[in-house]
Amino acid sequence: MRSLYGKFIAMTAAIMVISGTIAFLAVNTYYHQYLKGQNDEKNMIIAKSVASFIQLNEGLNLEDYLAAQSAMGYKLYVVSERREAKLYGKPFRIENLSKKAIDQVLNGEVYHGMGNLPSETFVTGFFSDESANTVGAPFIYGGERHALFLRPDIKMLFTEVHYILGGMVLVMAVISLLAMLMVAKKLIDPITALTAATKKVGEEQFTGTLDIHRKDEIGQLANSFQQMTEKLSENDRIRKEFISDVSHDFQSPLLNIKGYAQLLLDDELPEASRKSYASVIQSETERLSSLTKQLLLLTSLDQLSSPLNRRTFDLDEQLKETVRKYRWLLEEKEMSLSMDIDEVRYMGDPAFLEKVWENLVLNALKYTEIGGAIDILLTERENEVTVTVRDTGIGIGEKELVRIFDRFYRADDSRTQQTGGTGLGLSIVQQVVKLHGGTIDVVSQIGEGTTFTVRLPKL
Amino acid sequence: MMKILVVDDDPNILELVSIQLLQAGYTVLKASDGFEALELLETDLPDLAVVDVMMPRMDGYKLTKKLRAEADIPVLLLTAKGELEDKEKGFLAGSDDYVVKPFEPKELLFRINAILRRYDKVVDVFIEAGPLKINRQSYEVSVGKKVLLLPLKEFELLSVLASRLNHVFARELLLERVWGYDYEGDEQTLSVHIKRLREKLGKLTEDVKISTVRGVGYKLEVSS
Numbered sequence: 001m002r003s004l005y006g007k008f009i010a011m012t013a014a015i016m017v018i019s020g021t022i023a024f025l026a027v028n029t030y031y032h033q034y035l036k037g038q039n040d041e042k043n044m045i046i047a048k049s050v051a052s053f054i055q056l057n058e059g060l061n062l063e064d065y066l067a068a069q070s071a072m073g074y075k076l077y078v079v080s081e082r083r084e085a086k087l088y089g090k091p092f093r094i095e096n097l098s099k100k101a102i103d104q105v106l107n108g109e110v111y112h113g114m115g116n117l118p119s120e121t122f123v124t125g126f127f128s129d130e131s132a133n134t135v136g137a138p139f140i141y142g143g144e145r146h147a148l149f150l151r152p153d154i155k156m157l158f159t160e161v162h163y164i165l166g167g168m169v170l171v172m173a174v175i176s177l178l179a180m181l182m183v184a185k186k187l188i189d190p191i192t193a194l195t196a197a198t199k200k201v202g203e204e205q206f207t208g209t210l211d212i213h214r215k216d217e218i219g220q221l222a223n224s225f226q227q228m229t230e231k232l233s234e235n236d237r238i239r240k241e242f243i244s245d246v247s248h249d250f251q252s253p254l255l256n257i258k259g260y261a262q263l264l265l266d267d268e269l270p271e272a273s274r275k276s277y278a279s280v281i282q283s284e285t286e287r288l289s290s291l292t293k294q295l296l297l298l299t300s301l302d303q304l305s306s307p308l309n310r311r312t313f314d315l316d317e318q319l320k321e322t323v324r325k326y327r328w329l330l331e332e333k334e335m336s337l338s339m340d341i342d343e344v345r346y347m348g349d350p351a352f353l354e355k356v357w358e359n360l361v362l363n364a365l366k367y368t369e370i371g372g373a374i375d376i377l378l379t380e381r382e383n384e385v386t387v388t389v390r391d392t393g394i395g396i397g398e399k400e401l402v403r404i405f406d407r408f409y410r411a412d413d414s415r416t417q418q419t420g421g422t423g424l425g426l427s428i429v430q431q432v433v434k435l436h437g438g439t440i441d442v443v444s445q446i447g448e449g450t451t452f453t454v455r456l457p458k459l
Numbered sequence: 460m461m462k463i464l465v466v467d468d469d470p471n472i473l474e475l476v477s478i479q480l481l482q483a484g485y486t487v488l489k490a491s492d493g494f495e496a497l498e499l500l501e502t503d504l505p506d507l508a509v510v511d512v513m514m515p516r517m518d519g520y521k522l523t524k525k526l527r528a529e530a531d532i533p534v535l536l537l538t539a540k541g542e543l544e545d546k547e548k549g550f551l552a553g554s555d556d557y558v559v560k561p562f563e564p565k566e567l568l569f570r571i572n573a574i575l576r577r578y579d580k581v582v583d584v585f586i587e588a589g590p591l592k593i594n595r596q597s598y599e600v601s602v603g604k605k606v607l608l609l610p611l612k613e614f615e616l617l618s619v620l621a622s623r624l625n626h627v628f629a630r631e632l633l634l635e636r637v638w639g640y641d642y643e644g645d646e647q648t649l650s651v652h653i654k655r656l657r658e659k660l661g662k663l664t665e666d667v668k669i670s671t672v673r674g675v676g677y678k679l680e681v682s683s
Contacts, residue, residue, distance in 0.1 A: 320606075321559075323608070325559065325562075325566065327566070327569060327598075327608065328563065328565045328566045328568070328569030328570075329565070330608060330610070331569055331610060331611055332565070334610040334612075335610065336607065336608060336609045336610060336613070336655075336659055337607070337608040338605065338606065338607045338608070338659075338662065338663070339605070339606040339607075339608070340604065340605045340606075341604065341606070342604070371655070373659070
């Protein structure tokens with residue numbers, strides 16, 4: 001199985017084998033470096049004491065004595081002057097005692113076979129059951145020189161220890177693997193749950209919450225996944241709502257155009273009706289056109305990275321220019337407009353900010369009765385500029401006030417039909433102001449008028 | 460009937476502007492560039508010229524200078540958005556006003572009307588009455604940095620009153636000067652406009668007042 005479980009088991013087994021090997025090599029090196037000499041000395045003392053015992057007790061039955069000694073856990077190898085060799089105890093696994101070593105001991109010297117055992121990386125010196133891995137000492141028995149070689153019978157001495165150690169290693173390995181499986185399950189279960197949740201989100205199902213409560217990295221992942229899902233769900237809802245709003249807002253003018261165009265086909269239509277129908281078609285077309293423009297603008301404002309193209313420009317000039325553009329509308333509605341404008345150079349996106357002033361001024365113009373007044377203030381403070389657009393218009397009700405910045409929201413649908421509003425203007429205003437790090441406030445009283453205050457921080 | 464010369468190298472805009480002006484009751488002369496416009500000027504004398512700034516061969520500023528020098532007719536410039544900074548250049552060349560493309564037909568008509576009205580009346584372009592400054596070119600009333608844009612009738616009324624401080628203008632005279640000889644409305648209209656003007660002036664400054672002279676008319680006074 002190519003799952004994480006298999007990988008966990010394989011990894012654990014591999015780690016055990018590798019660590020075992022490394023431990024063996026380390027211990028073996030330690031034996032060859034430090035313990036080998038000590039072991040040699042220890043056994044040499046034993047060999048010497050055995051040799052001196054034999055020499056001191058003339059009447060000793062050598063055969064019996066050596067057999068008894070070997071029974072205590074030693075392998076003894078005795079060679080006489082006449083090269084008669086006899087082994088007491090279990091045979092060596094490898095018979096490789098050199099003739100030279102035997103001669104040496106027969107000549108009265110001692111043999112340090114353990115201490116001089118060649119260091120081989122992959123052979124345990126301590127356990128190496130070979131006749132060369134012994135210590136040798138001379139003794140004289142029955143007037144004849146003998147050479148005694150001995151080493152402990154490891155197998156006999158340590159069989160139980162071997163079983164105990166081996167059993168421990170085995171149990172540790174099994175328990176480690178089982179524990180690893182359980183740990184893996186704890187890790188893998190939430191990942192499986194996350195995978196299932198991801199698939200659901202992929203199929204645009206945003207319902208259902210993840211049942212993962214952990215404080216570690218997986219818990220964090222689950223948390224951020226949950227947040228992402230909620231955000232996606234919210235976006236999805238907004239998008240669907242937006243599309244339905246857009247379709248509605250495109251559909252109704254199109255229906256009007258279709259209907260009035262149909263009426264215009266009538267040959268006997270009086271001139272006055274013809275004109276009025278044509279003007280309906282014209283105004284609906286204008287509405288569609290401004291709707292498309294504003295949608296494009298909103299889309300560019302919705303980009304993830306800041307769409308602002310900041311530069312320093314004369315904010316006062318821009319405001320005056322905007323007012324100038326609607327001078328004819330002021331005249332048409334016999335309205336007056338006062339401006340109290342500081343000279344302000346501001347660092348911002350002039351193209352987008354122009355839309356803000358246009359929308360605010362045009363709204364004030366649209367929703368103010370004939371003969372009304374508009375005041376525009378531009379004040380520069382230490383770290384912000386404030387633009388206030390105040391009108392003496394029809395005002396906005398308290399209930400509507402909280403929703404005026406929502407896309408496609410219109411305070412009064414019937415009035416919008418006359419004014420040609422798209423319900424997007426104030427969304428654009430708010431979005432642009434927000435992108436500049438500013439705020440927009442609105443105060444309004446039905447029948448008294450409305451005041452919009454835009455605060456833009458200076459960079 | 461007022462005659463207006465329209466100069467633009469874009470035939471569509473030329474046609475559109477002409478139709479709008481015709482509908483508004485003007486006579487229209489069309490020229491597709493500066494040379495053609497100057498040629499027309501040899502046989503005809505328009506009351507005003509609407510000139511596009513960006514034109515091949517001879518740009519709008521150059522044409523404005525020539526129109527000013529040779530025929531002394533007022534000029535309204537059509538500028539593209541990017542050329543907004545160049546509006547000073549336009550005024551220096553002698554143009555009276557400008558409209559930024561794309562524009563509402565009504566905006567163009569408003570500007571043309573304002574220029575013609577100004578040339579029609581024999582009143583100074585700049586009038587000062589105490590702290591009050593009246594600019595008849597931009598149709599703005601200002602005190603210090605405060606600017607007030609009034610409906611044109613109210614603006615005219617204030618201009619006439621301000622043209623002679625402390626002089627009592629008879630009601631009939633004011634009606635005639637602002638609304639024209641053929642105006643048939645009642646005198647109530649005048650009172651309403653005076654009332655509105657007083658309110659708006661009051662917000663702007665306390666030093667300038669319109670006072671009523673019973674049975675005669677109104678005068679503009681500057682205190683202290």
